[in-house]
Amino acid sequence: MQLNKTFELGVYTFGNTPRNEDSSYGSTAKAIRNVLEAVKLAEEVGLDYFGFGEHHTQSMPVSSPTSLVNAAAASTSKIILGTTVSVLSTDEPIRINNSLPQHPLHHVVLIWLLVVVLPTLLFRYYCC
Secondary structure, three states, rough: OOOOOOOOOOEEOOOOOEEEOOOOOOOOHHHHHHHHHHHHHHOOOOOEEEEEEOOOOOOOOOOOOHHHHHHHHOOOOOOOEEEEEEHHHOOOOOOHHOOOOOOOOHHHHHHHHHHHHHHHHHHHHOOO
């Protein structure tokens, strides 16, 4: 008997860097390891989605969410993985799409990028 889901539950992260005892930031490598462990835990507890947001600070070091999606995909099987923030002014939507594992929901996001975001970026570039 197949149950229909009424909603999906997920979380996202920018990969917060842990603090050391002296309040300085810990290593970026530790932050990335923590994120990948969090994905496994999220899948174990039954969450439906885990997203990675792009950020470029010492406290939030996930600068390549597509790389983390692919790394997490190697150790998970049920949870949906994706990006929650990708800075399109410094990247190209088609390249982002081609860098991610394919999922039916992913195509909805790609259509949104191509129909809404890309024309807005082009308008701003050529008109302003």
